Amino acid sequence: MTTTNDEILTRVDNGVGFLTLNRPKALNSLNQTMVETMTTVLRDWENDDAVRAVVLDGAGERGLCAGGDVVAIYHSARADGAAARRFWYDEYLLNAHIGQYTKPYVSLMDGIVMGGGVGVGAHANTRVVTDTSKIGMPEVGIGFIPDVGGTHLLSRCPGALGLHAALTGAPFSGADAIALGFADHYVPHEDLGAFTATVVADGVDVALKRHAVSPPASSLAAQQDWIDHCYAHDTVAEIVTALGNHPAAEAQEAARLIATRSPIALSVTLASVRRAAELTGLEETLIQEYRVSCASLRSHDLVEGIRAQLVDKDRNPRWSPATLSEVTAADVDAYFAPADPDLTFPS
Secondary structure (H helix, E strand, C coil): EEEEEEEEEEEEEEEEEEEEEECCCHHHCCCCHHHHHHHHHHHHHHHCCCCCCCEEECCCCCEECCEEEEHHHHHHHHHHCHHHHHHHHHHHHHHHHHHHCCCCCCECCEEEEHHEEEHCCCCCEEEEEEECCCCEECHHHHCCCCCCHHHHHCCCCCCHHHCCCCCCCHEEEHHHHHHCCCCCCEECCCHHHHHHHHHHHCCCCHHHCCCCEEECCCCHCCCHHHHHCCCCCCCCHHHHHHHHHHHCHHHHHHHHHCCCCCCHHHHHHHHHHHCCCCCHHHHHHHHHHHHHHHHHCHHHHHHHHHHHHCCCCCCCCCCCCCCCCHHHHHHHHHHCCCCCCCCCCCC
16 A cells, blocks of 8 residues: 655555655655644554554655744744644644554654654654754744653653753754653664665564664763753753853853743743653643643744744844743743643543
């Protein structure tokens, strides 16, 4: 069976369903149609005894997926926000389904895997990274907050590594992804073709045994001492001060990077990750994230951040509030108010 459309390619080969994100010029960024197609295909394959495993990959040479189509989010936010809310609602249901998938679901998180790419890749039960993997949750750079279950993963990283990744928005390597709990297996990029061929011929377990190798040392894990120390503070402002005062060059660079991000997005991200640590699982976290995402549609910074980075591309966002000191506790709490309607999961 082979199904082809403009944005999703699917085929079944010897009982293995291949699902390929196919918008390479947009770095396979997800839109409403892609989310709906993935949802339908994965449900069908889960109930099809002829399909024993699923492999997710991305078309083109640059990576699996750069995230959601944020320019579409921008236009929706400038209108009534309905399309954005619908997209997130369906996307987060898909993320939860992937997190509970009952068959082997192998995500090939090769190349660039950001935001929504993490959502369809890092909740898989078999997560493969490579030497070209560049993974991250960069939402604070556009006035947004990590979503797609990202705060569930970030809150469960060792020590404060997840907060560091969330507040800087900086990408990390495949080796780092394994250390942080975003991935499980390391396969050299040049071996991916042989790996997937072995999945088809002999199954997932044999493919992993034959092609997965020990990852290099994680540079982020090696920096955990100063990261844990600096990110232990209660507020983003205190964290930035601690980073700026730390002798490690990497800490000072993190302080400079965080200072360029949206103050309200940073403040909500800190609260979101810390609150996610107290939630019981992925579905509860996605409900919280849906509330935060819907609230962000009403903010100044989401539209302004996307404008500056991806529409006008002047790279000069004018955040409001402009500084961390101007963000109030009430501003942050408002992001966590129930949505109307809230995200709910099928029973």
